[in-house]
Amino acid sequence: MQRPDSRKPWTLWLLVSVPVIMVAMFVIPYTLLREVDAWYGSLLFWTVGTAAVIAINVAVALTWENEQ
Numbered sequence: 001m002q003r004p005d006s007r008k009p010w011t012l013w014l015l016v017s018v019p020v021i022m023v024a025m026f027v028i029p030y031t032l033l034r035e036v037d038a039w040y041g042s043l044l045f046w047t048v049g050t051a052a053v054i055a056i057n058v059a060v061a062l063t064w065e066n067e068q
Contacts, residue, residue, distance in 0.1 A: 011063055014056045021056075025049040 029042040036042070 008063055011060050014060055018053055018056055021049050021053055 025046055029045055033041045033045065
């Protein structure tokens with residue numbers, strides 16, 4: 001059995017980045033992209049942010065081990 005603190009250090013940084021990305025996905029379109037009249041400005045930002053969160057989740061899940 002593996003101790004919880006023996007995870008790879010980069011997984012912690014990835015897990016911390018998920019809430020940061022999620023907050024940015026709400027704040028940036030309504031502040032920095034407010035003047036963009038085209039709807040695809042926010043859509044592209046949300047698509048890239050969602051893809052980043054999915055990639056982070058996959059990367060962290062690949063580090064999990066089967067505990068028995």
